[in-house]
Amino acid sequence: MNWPIRIGSIVLAIVVCFGIQYLATTMLKSDGQRLVALAGLYVTLAVSLNMINGITGQFSIGHAAFYCVGAYIAGFVSLRFFQAQPLQPVLWLVVMMVLGAAAACVAGFVVGLPSLRLRGDYLAIVTLGFGEIIRIVIQNTKELGGAYALDKIPAIREIWLVWLLAIVTIAVSRNLLKTARGLAFLAVREDEVASSAMGVNVTQIKVTAFVLGSAFAGAAGALLAHYETSILPTTFSMDVSFIILTMVVLGGSGSITGSALAAVSLFYLPEYLRSQPPVSGASLAAAVIVIVAVVAVLRRIQHHYHGTVAKKVGLYIGSIVGGVVAKLILGALFGLIPAFAKASYTGDKLRMVIFAGTLIIVMLLRPQGIFAHHEFSWTLIRRLYDKVRGKGAQGAPA
Amino acid sequence: MSKPVVLDLKDATIRFGGLIAVNKVNFNIHEGDLFGLIGPNGAGKTTCFNLITGVYTPTEGDIFFKGNRINGLAPNKIAARGICRTFQNIRLFGSLSVLENVVVGGFLRHRTGLLSALAYLPPAIHETAALRVQAMELLEVLDLADVADVRSRDLPYGKQRRLEIARAMATGPELLLLDEPAAGMNPNEKEDLAETVRLIRDNFGKTILLIEHDMKFVMNLCEKIVVLDHGEEIAQGPPAEIRNNPKVIEAYLGEAV
Numbered sequence: 253m254n255w256p257i258r259i260g261s262i263v264l265a266i267v268v269c270f271g272i273q274y275l276a277t278t279m280l281k282s283d284g285q286r287l288v289a290l291a292g293l294y295v296t297l298a299v300s301l302n303m304i305n306g307i308t309g310q311f312s313i314g315h316a317a318f319y320c321v322g323a324y325i326a327g328f329v330s331l332r333f334f335q336a337q338p339l340q341p342v343l344w345l346v347v348m349m350v351l352g353a354a355a356a357c358v359a360g361f362v363v364g365l366p367s368l369r370l371r372g373d374y375l376a377i378v379t380l381g382f383g384e385i386i387r388i389v390i391q392n393t394k395e396l397g398g399a400y401a402l403d404k405i406p407a408i409r410e411i412w413l414v415w416l417l418a419i420v421t422i423a424v425s426r427n428l429l430k431t432a433r434g435l436a437f438l439a440v441r442e443d444e445v446a447s448s449a450m451g452v453n454v455t456q457i458k459v460t461a462f463v464l465g466s467a468f469a470g471a472a473g474a475l476l477a478h479y480e481t482s483i484l485p486t487t488f489s490m491d492v493s494f495i496i497l498t499m500v501v502l503g504g505s506g507s508i509t510g511s512a513l514a515a516v517s518l519f520y521l522p523e524y525l526r527s528q529p530p531v532s533g534a535s536l537a538a539a540v541i542v543i544v545a546v547v548a549v550l551r552r553i554q555h556h557y558h559g560t561v562a563k564k565v566g567l568y569i570g571s572i573v574g575g576v577v578a579k580l581i582l583g584a585l586f587g588l589i590p591a592f593a594k595a596s597y598t599g600d601k602l603r604m605v606i607f608a609g610t611l612i613i614v615m616l617l618r619p620q621g622i623f624a625h626h627e628f629s630w631t632l633i634r635r636l637y638d639k640v641r642g643k644g645a646q647g648a649p650a
Numbered sequence: 651m652s653k654p655v656v657l658d659l660k661d662a663t664i665r666f667g668g669l670i671a672v673n674k675v676n677f678n679i680h681e682g683d684l685f686g687l688i689g690p691n692g693a694g695k696t697t698c699f700n701l702i703t704g705v706y707t708p709t710e711g712d713i714f715f716k717g718n719r720i721n722g723l724a725p726n727k728i729a730a731r732g733i734c735r736t737f738q739n740i741r742l743f744g745s746l747s748v749l750e751n752v753v754v755g756g757f758l759r760h761r762t763g764l765l766s767a768l769a770y771l772p773p774a775i776h777e778t779a780a781l782r783v784q785a786m787e788l789l790e791v792l793d794l795a796d797v798a799d800v801r802s803r804d805l806p807y808g809k810q811r812r813l814e815i816a817r818a819m820a821t822g823p824e825l826l827l828l829d830e831p832a833a834g835m836n837p838n839e840k841e842d843l844a845e846t847v848r849l850i851r852d853n854f855g856k857t858i859l860l861i862e863h864d865m866k867f868v869m870n871l872c873e874k875i876v877v878l879d880h881g882e883e884i885a886q887g888p889p890a891e892i893r894n895n896p897k898v899i900e901a902y903l904g905e906a907v
Contacts, residue, residue, distance in 0.1 A: 427770035432753050432760055432778040434767060435746065439754040442743035449703060449737075451729035451758035451821050460764060625745060 309441025322473025356470020504621025755820025
């Protein structure tokens, strides 16, 4: 192993994390800083769910439950013992992360061992149910704040630690895939019967992936508890699980970088839309009509056009540009209709619609997720470039 | 015969409700045998494989591997004992590369722990590298080295079948079960395959049990054959004997013969 490179990248990771913290604290107000921290937590959550759903091929949709377990355990312990302990706040936070991870591990093991014998939909139902059970148990436990918040958790806000956890999660996933042991996880995803015939203990692999994924979610929970200082059972509702799942699916199941990038973009998309000025009914109506038309055209190109890759890409770009022009013209025309011109919609109201719409479009045009099972890397970009430019001439229909 | 018995089926039987898929089948395979299992469609050949590899547990009877009873063990435990198989309806790890498929086959000889893999420590790195080298050697034996980096789903059919064999070989089995290895191959490919199977037996010292529909292929390749029909064993012996056995002819061609 190349130790200098390895130590170099560890140092670089830490420097990047402090850089994020420095930029966030100097350039953003406290709510902006909070978003940076939450984005980091969502990267951890999405990448750790990707270990279960993408790499090992199990369909878990209750990831928020493990996030919740980590947050509540760490919050509860911190609330009781933070004052009495001698550690530095940062060290204490690390201890709490380990505690949150351990608690989520146990929860993951307890849920995983019996339910991972189930497949597909059944596993999804069990994990979904578990998420709800955890939430409702907490809602009815006075000691944990019940339906009110568990608050006055000591505030330890370390953005760099949040992002370091995200980077560690990414690194661990990547390391796993680079070793022979990790291939066994992929093998389980591909074919359970064949894996077990090759001597792979399928149940053990599945439980390992589940416990590992849960552990990172638990550590993220501990960070959340100390950042927000007050946590509610509804912070970990089903929507959160679904948003994490969406990040993984959108990024491309199995792609680590895909999940991470999708996590950041999907997290910031609603926040960005929230800050946008209201749009008129005319332009909204035009946008909906044109987007549907463009998606239909793109699908036709995808499925029925057997030309070179370069020509295909040209057609894509052409139809999108055409769509934008059509949208402008149609919007202006609709503006003449009084009912459309008067109505106005704020980004805040539209963000969930756009969120859902984005998902539908991706599922129609690229059901395997934006990155599919590829990783974002310079080789990928080079390959795409080659494909469009040189080798596209061989014209294999993609 | 002086060679030790590797696999021994004693009255192996499995019922699915009222259907007896395999009924009191007895045969034993000696070390270094090239053994054929034949019979018409639905005769219970693949079910027999599933019994041996632990996919099903026999309802009655026993299966012994090198003297130890193995019925009821999980498939991965049986693979660890030294039995590995290929699948009739190819079951490769489709989105993994050809080489990676074979590396997964080496999982049984995998010793480094999970933590070492997660932290990408030297033991995991070295082991992965070693497994890749071994996998590459196997690919060369099976004439797949040139497509090592191709996604296995994209391979042509005949090569997928060979890859199934390579992957099974990677587990380091003593007994190799091949389920219709020549299905869908053209005559040339079949000839190559027969040679490869013989090579595996002679150079690697494996014992081989294979299911095949192509009579010519089996008769040329195998030294001993068991014939199943409707879950029952109807004949056993060397190819020459089987070829002229009236029961076998009847099972394959109908009563009129």
